[in-house]
Amino acid sequence: MNSYDKAQSLGLSGTDAEQVAILQTLAAANIPTQDVRVWFRENRLWMEKPGGQMWGTLETASASATPEQRQQLDYLFDVVFGGSSNNIRVTEPVPAGETWAVVQTIVALVPDSSGSVASFYSLGGGRPWSALTVDQFASDRSDSQTRDENQSAVDGIAARSNAANEAAEAEFRASGATPGSITAAGEAGFAGTPQTGGN
Numbered sequence: 001m002n003s004y005d006k007a008q009s010l011g012l013s014g015t016d017a018e019q020v021a022i023l024q025t026l027a028a029a030n031i032p033t034q035d036v037r038v039w040f041r042e043n044r045l046w047m048e049k050p051g052g053q054m055w056g057t058l059e060t061a062s063a064s065a066t067p068e069q070r071q072q073l074d075y076l077f078d079v080v081f082g083g084s085s086n087n088i089r090v091t092e093p094v095p096a097g098e099t100w101a102v103v104q105t106i107v108a109l110v111p112d113s114s115g116s117v118a119s120f121y122s123l124g125g126g127r128p129w130s131a132l133t134v135d136q137f138a139s140d141r142s143d144s145q146t147r148d149e150n151q152s153a154v155d156g157i158a159a160r161s162n163a164a165n166e167a168a169e170a171e172f173r174a175s176g177a178t179p180g181s182i183t184a185a186g187e188a189g190f191a192g193t194p195q196t197g198g199n
Contacts, residue, residue, distance in 0.1 A: 046058045072105045
């Protein structure tokens with residue numbers, strides 16, 4: 001499945017640039033929140049003490065967060081530490097976009113964590129379309145359209161062949177059939193079936 005096929009399967013719309021931007025936020029699989037807690041701990045970003053108090057570089061940096069950033073962190077805390085979900089959904093456009101925004105907030109608050117973005121998404125198998133460009137997306141669309149047109153032509157020939165076989169079989173069972181009449185019936189059946197291809 002190329003990038004255009006993926007966009008179609010997700011029902012994406014908008015300009016090529018808008019669709020590419022969405023695809024770039026998607027991971028191969030959803031990320032278990034348990035794995036995210038481990039990731040936070042290993043990167044010493046956000047950890048929960050036995051008494052429930054949070055600490056780590058992200059907790060320290062959150063003191064300077066804007067109200068919007070604070071809201072994103074609260075949402076992340078609820079998902080990862082509050083038990084509101086077992087997975088971070090990064091395979092669907094809307095929640096994947098929200099997660100991407102939260103990740104960018106973390107990077108903004110803790111610039112040293114920018115190198116951890118790839119390791120975070122590796123928890124979900126990575127981002128297959130992270131390096132996708134508008135030009136590549138357009139090329140993938142062209143490839144997909146050519147493939148679909150070719151498949152339509154093949155399907156059209158198959159349908160006409162089936163009609164020819166049915167017509168020839170019907171003539172074969174008819175009284176007074178001859179090789180010539182059977183051939184003529186088959187050819188008529190092939191010619192008379194509506195085409196779905198490009199012929």
